[in-house]
C-alpha cells in the first residue's frame with residue numbers, strides 16, 4: 578500500500594467522542610501515523626506478517642494502519658472502555674478482523690512478572706501519553722512495558738525536548754534508540770498547557786531495539 | 791476475544807492468586823468470523839500457545855472437537871493448521887465473562903473486549 582493511500586484511509590478513522598484529558602486522549606494525526614507505520618514497514622520490515630502490539634491504542638489509528646500494511650495479528654491495549662468502543666467500531670468499519678482489543682492498564686502488564694505477553698510480539702508501536710505536569714515520564718513507563726513485550730523493535734513518539742533523557746533512560750532499559758524522524762505535531766491546547774487553541778510540538782519518532790540482539 | 795488472546799490472559803495480578811490461569815470462559819455469545827488463513831503465522835504461534843489452556847478454552851465455548859489433542863508434530867499438515875487457525879483466530883467470544891479459577895472474580899467481556907482492569911479490592 579502506498580503511503581498516500583494509507584494516509585487517506587487513516588483519515589477516515591473515527592476519533593475520541595469525549596476525549597479524557599487525564600488520559601491524554603488525542604488521535605495521532607493521519608499523516609504522522611501513516612509516515613510512522615510506512616517507515617516501520619518499508620525501511621525496517623517490521624510490520625508485514627508480524628505480530629504487533631499497540632499500547633494505549635485509543636481509537637486504533639496505529640493498530641488499523643499496521644493491519645492495513647499486512648500485519649498477521651495486532652493487539653490493542655487501552656485503559657478506557659469508551660475509546661475501545663470507538664476503536665471496535667473502526668475495526669468493523671474497515672473490516673480488519675485480525676485486530677484484538679484488551680482493556681487494561683498498560684502499566685499493569687509489567688507488574689505481573691509471569692505475564693504471558695512478555696516477548697509475545699514481534700513489534701510494538703505506541704503513541705504514549707507524555708505525562709502531564711504532575712505525572713511526568715509516563716511515556717518512559719510505557720516504553721519499559723513495550724520493551725518487555727517484544728524482543729524485536731519498538732516504535733514510539735516522544736517530545737523532542739526530552740530526547741536526551743529518553744535515549745538515556747531507554748539505554749538503562751537495554752534499548753538502543755534511533756531517531757527515525759522529527760515531526761511537527763499539532764497538539765490540542767488542553768494538552769499543551771498553552772493559551773493558543775493549538776500549539777506545534779516537536780516530536781521525535783524513535784525506533785528502539787534491544788541492545789543484546 | 792479470540793482464543794489466541796485468551797491464551798495470554800491471566801488473573802495473576804489479583805492479590806493472593808497463585809496461577810490465575812487459564813481463565814474460565816463463561817460465554818453468552820460466541821460467533822465465528824472469517825479471518826484469512828496464514829499458515830506461516832499459525833506455525834509460529836503453535837510453540838507459544840499453552841496447549842492445555844487452549845483445549846480448555848475451546849471446550850468452554852463448544853469448539854473442542856475442532857482441535858487436536860496435542861500440538862501437531864507435523865507443522866506442514868495444512869489441514870491441521872487450518873483447524874487450529876479456525877479455533878484460535880475465528881472463534882470470537884462477543885459477550886460473557888472470564889472467571890478467575892481461584893477467586894471466582896469475573897472480568898466482563900463486552901462487544902468482544904475483555905476488561906481486565908482491577909479494582910482496589912483486587913490489589
Ligand SMILES: C[S@@+](CC[C@H](N)C(=O)[O-])C[C@H]1O[C@@H](n2cnc3c(N)ncnc32)[C@H](O)[C@@H]1O
Pocket residue numbers: 600601602603604605632633634635636637638639654655656657660681682683684703704705706
Ligand atoms: C496519545 S493517545 C494515543 C491514542 C492512539 N494510540 C492514537 O495513536 O491515536 C494515548 C492513549 O493512551 C491511553 N492511556 C492512557 N493511560 C493509559 C494506561 N495507563 N493504560 C492504558 N492506556 C492508557 C489513553 O486512553 C489514550 O487512548
